[in-house]
Amino acid sequence: MDINNQDDVLVHRMQAMLERVAMLKEHDLYFYNQPVSELRGGARVVVNGRDMGMYASYSYLGLVGHSRINKAAQDAVAKYGTGTHGVRTLAGSLKIHDELEETISEFKKAEAAITYSSGYVTNLTVISTLLGRGDYVFSDKINHASIVDGCMMSGAKFRRFRHNDMAQLERMLAEAPSDVGKLVVADSVFSMDGDIIDFPKVVELCKKYNAWLMIDEAHSVGVLGKTGRGIEEHFDMYGSIDIKMGTLSKTIPSVGGYVAGKKELITYLRHASRAYIFSAALPPAQAAAANEAFKVILDEPWRIDKLNANTQQFLGGLKARGFDTMLSETAIVPVLCVEDNTAFAMTQYAQHHDVFVLPVVSPAVAVGLARLRATVLAAHEPDEIEYAMDIIGEAGKALGVI
Numbered sequence: 001m002d003i004n005n006q007d008d009v010l011v012h013r014m015q016a017m018l019e020r021v022a023m024l025k026e027h028d029l030y031f032y033n034q035p036v037s038e039l040r041g042g043a044r045v046v047v048n049g050r051d052m053g054m055y056a057s058y059s060y061l062g063l064v065g066h067s068r069i070n071k072a073a074q075d076a077v078a079k080y081g082t083g084t085h086g087v088r089t090l091a092g093s094l095k096i097h098d099e100l101e102e103t104i105s106e107f108k109k110a111e112a113a114i115t116y117s118s119g120y121v122t123n124l125t126v127i128s129t130l131l132g133r134g135d136y137v138f139s140d141k142i143n144h145a146s147i148v149d150g151c152m153m154s155g156a157k158f159r160r161f162r163h164n165d166m167a168q169l170e171r172m173l174a175e176a177p178s179d180v181g182k183l184v185v186a187d188s189v190f191s192m193d194g195d196i197i198d199f200p201k202v203v204e205l206c207k208k209y210n211a212w213l214m215i216d217e218a219h220s221v222g223v224l225g226k227t228g229r230g231i232e233e234h235f236d237m238y239g240s241i242d243i244k245m246g247t248l249s250k251t252i253p254s255v256g257g258y259v260a261g262k263k264e265l266i267t268y269l270r271h272a273s274r275a276y277i278f279s280a281a282l283p284p285a286q287a288a289a290a291n292e293a294f295k296v297i298l299d300e301p302w303r304i305d306k307l308n309a310n311t312q313q314f315l316g317g318l319k320a321r322g323f324d325t326m327l328s329e330t331a332i333v334p335v336l337c338v339e340d341n342t343a344f345a346m347t348q349y350a351q352h353h354d355v356f357v358l359p360v361v362s363p364a365v366a367v368g369l370a371r372l373r374a375t376v377l378a379a380h381e382p383d384e385i386e387y388a389m390d391i392i393g394e395a396g397k398a399l400g401v402i
């Protein structure tokens with residue numbers, strides 16, 4: 001390829017993005033992809049030699065580096081080594097995989113569970129295995145990209161309803177034919193906005209219109225519910241979700257994704273989903289770490305209480321300072337900046353004052369809804385949170401956001 005040939009369609013397509021990145025770098029507004037050199041309990045990190053408060057992590061319960069979890073991973077390496085030499089179906093299955101799937105199914109109060117190598121891949125493969133041409137999938141407009149990609153890959157008719165708009169979802173369900181496969185899919189906690197799906201209503205609609213319900217719990221496991229079991233616990237509605245999907249890379253300090261549900265569903269996925277059949281099994285250390293992490297969540301419930309207290313402080317404090325935090329009710333707190341450039345400038349101010357927070361701009365969110373997307377963690381202390389809010393407040397005043 002000739003990278004200077006502007007007539008080359010692919011070169012031309014890359015240039016727009018490259019120019020945006022170069023422009024941000026030139027103005028010291030580029031804060032993505034910064035390497036962390038030290039994790040100080042997860043609430044503080046060292047980046048470019050500076051000790052910073054971390055407000056962009058998904059380690060909601062502060063489990064990264066937990067001694068029990070580290071030890072489980074180390075023991076698994078000692079026992080099995082570092083790789084699995086293939087796919088689960090053939091030689092890649094280890095005892096630790098079965099243990100992990102049993103732990104997940106117990107934690108999620110389901111009959112069975114299956115794991116994949118990432119949450120992203122889980123959504124792709126599960127949606128596209130269950131649905132095909134002629135079927136209908138109904139997806140919230142701001143669902144995670146992996147859900148959107150799974151829906152498109154499935155070839156099913158893709159109906160997107162306005163965010164949390166149950167009336168529109170009902171109209172779409174009513175219009176769909178009765179003799180096709182129907183799946184409603186949504187995030188439990190929306191990853192950019194921090195609000196929660198109208199769960200009682202979506203469950204009711206799925207029953208009424210005979211549609212399956214799939215919920216992505218990436219941001220609700222360890223966050224919602226008294227014991228951190230997620231959205232069914234939060235609403236005291238166990239047994240409402242057909243496909244309970246989640247990731248092992250956020251609250252759970254590992255990597256991988258899973259689905260929990262009825263044993264027939266799991267057996268079907270084990271024999272039909274391509275990411276299970278054609279992609280290598282989770283490495284033993286990651287499987288063992290994830291397995292231990294679910295147990296730690298149940299053994300150390302104070303972490304959830306602390307996360308809730310910190311969320312109240314952070315969300316309440318930012319609102320009191322005059323910020324628009326949209327509809328967030330959780331540890332994901334959007335700080336609305338409106339314009340992309342304002343979000344970049346807010347980030348610059350915060351990072352220069354040792355508050356590690358990142359902007360979310362278009363196309364990840366709609367034009368005019370650029371924001372800082374701050375996450376608060378159980379590992380933060382109240383005075384650290386107060387400092388971070390003061391800095392974000394100073395930036396907001398300087399830039400006319402508040």
Ligand SMILES: *Cc1c(COP(=O)(O)O)cnc(C)c1O
Nearest residue numbers: 118119120144146191218247249
């Ligand atoms: C992060 C995330 C995923 C992807 O999970 P990975 O394990 O990181 O691939 C899927 N869905 C949602 C809602 C997420 O936030």
